[in-house]
Amino acid sequence: MASFCRIVATAAKKNVWSPAVRCASSSVKVTLGSSSVVQHAANLQTQTVLPKASSTSMSGNDNPFDVTVMKKGPGTKGDPTEIPSAFDARLIGCICEDDSTSISWMWLHKGEPRSCECGHWYKLVHKAPL
Numbered sequence: 001m002a003s004f005c006r007i008v009a010t011a012a013k014k015n016v017w018s019p020a021v022r023c024a025s026s027s028v029k030v031t032l033g034s035s036s037v038v039q040h041a042a043n044l045q046t047q048t049v050l051p052k053a054s055s056t057s058m059s060g061n062d063n064p065f066d067v068t069v070m071k072k073g074p075g076t077k078g079d080p081t082e083i084p085s086a087f088d089a090r091l092i093g094c095i096c097e098d099d100s101t102s103i104s105w106m107w108l109h110k111g112e113p114r115s116c117e118c119g120h121w122y123k124l125v126h127k128a129p130l
Contacts, residue, residue, distance in 0.1 A: 064130055075120035080113045084127035094120060 073081035083092055088110045093103040096118035104117050113123040 072120060075122070077113070077115070077121050080121035080123040082123055082125045083108055085110075085124050086127050086129035090124060092122060094118065094122075096120070 070081075070083070073079070075081050083090060085108075090108050091105060092108050093105045094116040095103055096116065106114060106116065108114055108122055108124045110124045110126070113121055115121050
């Protein structure tokens, strides 16, 4: 019985481990050629890669919909943080404390400065549409 186990173990080592060692030699090199990311992109990915690749894409605007997080300004009633918008109203969110896990959402209307629950003031200012 011991000799049978030895034969099976030897056969397993040869069939399982040897091919893996042979394939991992340093002489094998895999190259993809001189293709770019755009050539391999498909459908929606192409639409996001192409504007970044071309120099004429939307005048270099990486944030055309103004959805990035903005730094708060002074936020007082006399000097509120200005929020740009091409519309008469905009939904904004305020992270009242730096380590807060919730966002206070509010509608901001043109011409009406508004205060958040934390006391920070915001004002909607006109921005030219795209």
